[in-house]
Amino acid sequence: MKSFLTRFLEGERNCCVQLNIPVVVTEVVAGWITTSEHDCSQASPEAYWVESLDIATESIYTAIQQKAPVAYITARQEKVVALLKTIPNDLYNALSARPGGAI
Numbered sequence: 001m002k003s004f005l006t007r008f009l010e011g012e013r014n015c016c017v018q019l020n021i022p023v024v025v026t027e028v029v030a031g032w033i034t035t036s037e038h039d040c041s042q043a044s045p046e047a048y049w050v051e052s053l054d055i056a057t058e059s060i061y062t063a064i065q066q067k068a069p070v071a072y073i074t075a076r077q078e079k080v081v082a083l084l085k086t087i088p089n090d091l092y093n094a095l096s097a098r099p100g101g102a103i
Contacts, residue, residue, distance in 0.1 A: 013069060024067045028060055031077040049076060 009027045016023045032049050033056045051059075051074045063071030072078035084092065 024064075026064050026068055027070045028063070028073060029070060029077070029081075030056065030060075030073045033073065049074070 006027060009025050013025045015021075016025065031051065033051050034053055056073045059073050060071060072081065
């Protein structure tokens with residue numbers, strides 16, 4: 001579903017540019033965001049990837065103001081995406097075939 005939305009929004013951006021429609025489309029790729037302060041208080045190994053709702057909201061608002069085509073929430077997630085794009089497909093497939101299917 002995420003891939004479909006990415007391609008759909010990319011197509012909408014291209015359509016707006018080609019037709020000279022003054023609309024900016026920003027795709028928000030959100031990572032793990034807490035929805036309450038109780039969620040933040042739980043210390044776990046995954047806590048490094050979790051962002052507070054206030055910071056995530058501010059990041060989304062800033063990306064829309066800057067008319068960014070894609071906004072990664074959090075910056076840590078953007079770095080991981082950039083890293084994953086650089087590794088060979090064979091290595092990526094081997095990593096994602098691990099038990100649990102997560103990299």
